[in-house]
Amino acid sequence: MMDTETRIDLVKEEKETSDQTVILQQFPHQVGGHNCILMYDPFTVCKLLTILELSFYKEIPHSLEPFLPRYLGVINVLLENDVEGKAIFRAYRLSSDEIDHQIMTQVDTDEEIKVNFAKANSHVNNGPSKIQSEGPISPCNSKYYRKQVKVMNNDESKLFILLENVVQPFRCPCILDLKIGTWNQKLNILKSRSEDEYNKVSTIRLGVRLGGMQTYNVTDKKFSYFDKYFGKTLDLVGLKRMLYQYFDNGITFQHDIYNQMLKKLQLLRKRIALEDCFRFRFRGCSILLIYEGYCNDNINGNTNVDARLIDFSHTISNKLNYNPNQQLNGELIGPDNDTLKGLDNLLTFFMELSPSPQIS
16 A cells, blocks of 8 residues: 555656646635635645745755645646536646746735735635534635635636645644744734734734634544634633643544644744744745544544645745835844744643633
8 A cells, every 4th residue: 555655756757757637626724814725625725825835835944844745836827717617626737837927927816816805705704614524625715715716707717736635644634724924914004003803813912823723522523613713812821721622622632633733833833943943934834734533543543644844935935035015124143033023922822721621
């Protein structure tokens, strides 16, 4: 039987050589983010390409490789209508020269895309939400899928980045998306206008915010979903409560999974503090935590547990191409203290978790 890495290598090779088109599917386990995540195949997901994220994946620090989704290439995506008039996303392969040309074109429209997404979002109920469901698709993904259709015109193509589907090994994945660091593009604008508006996002100063969560209850065999708007309503007590709930499967607090995840976060913190990460500032990034919620797979402490750093659309470094409207204030020197602050606070919250959480 091939291991996951071998399968991904074969998938990557096929993507590089195949001229066939692929109809992209909804990704069933998106819990956060700003753009729609689509599924290219069972091992590969894709999302709208940004120049900063693409540049980062081509310049990744060696120490972080185990904590990043694998970069698998770039595709061209076209919005079409099928025979029934339903909107579909079709992926095409491009040559390297065609990709380079379209990247320059697409970069020029990145701000327009963000504005269009904001307009599309204005027609969606953005109130805080918790949803319990037996359905196969996260409500978060369904919402972003509709938004992606709104912002892409028919016969208009966009480049998408292909990444490893880190959720693929899990049958009933329990997922926690945590925004790390105090930097946030929208909130920085709000802060400049009104300190009160900035402070409404109660956990932003801590450098940790719940960006989305999906849990699986083994008793009623249902998923529960919490979106980023719910996360923005949480104070410190609420955030700690959600961290505890993430490890509760409806029967018990899962200590083995908690201990494995804590060790992974401690190692990630050490890696980000290493010298080969000094030139990076991981602005707006998230930590994605995943474990297997299916009870029969959690026997004898053999549960599959994963932790990844994701979302690099705003990551900058001394070497990366970046938006000329976001100039660096001199050379980046030393570690990314903002991200480390968020991780340190998260680790503190983790170590405060216990069988009976000391929170009201």
